Amino acid sequence: QVQLVESGGGLVQAGGSLRLSCAASSRLTFSNYVMGWFRQAPGKEREFVAAISRRAGSTSYADSVKGRFTISRDNAENTVYLQMNSLKPEDTAVYYCAASYTILVVTTKDKYDYWGQGTQVTVSS
Secondary structure, eight states, rough: OOOEEEEEOOOEEOOOOEEEEEOOOTOOOGSEEEEEEEEEEETTTTTEEEEOOSSSSSSETTTTTTTTTEEETTTTTEEEEEESSSOOOOGGGEEEEEOOOOSSSOOOOGGEEEOOEEEEEEOOO
């Protein structure tokens, strides 16, 4: 069974940084998948945050995080990362990583095949 396991969430003050990691199980041929990060705040829809192509040649970001968050991946380690800087209280959410068996970078939830269980990020003001 394919598993995606997120880690690195926590409580941080506004302006601080966190680095999320998402490790994929060996059952997933990691380099065949576009990887994405989404987030869901209480009472809101799950929304796209960032995505990265299979060989890390292309990335996409939500406007709300552009310039503050950086997505990266290490195919040798089957891991995708999300570096989050200059965090704001509105970044508070559960963050999910997801894998999409596609060629192009995709930003919609329905294009993703596998999901992790999420990691909580809380930014205090």
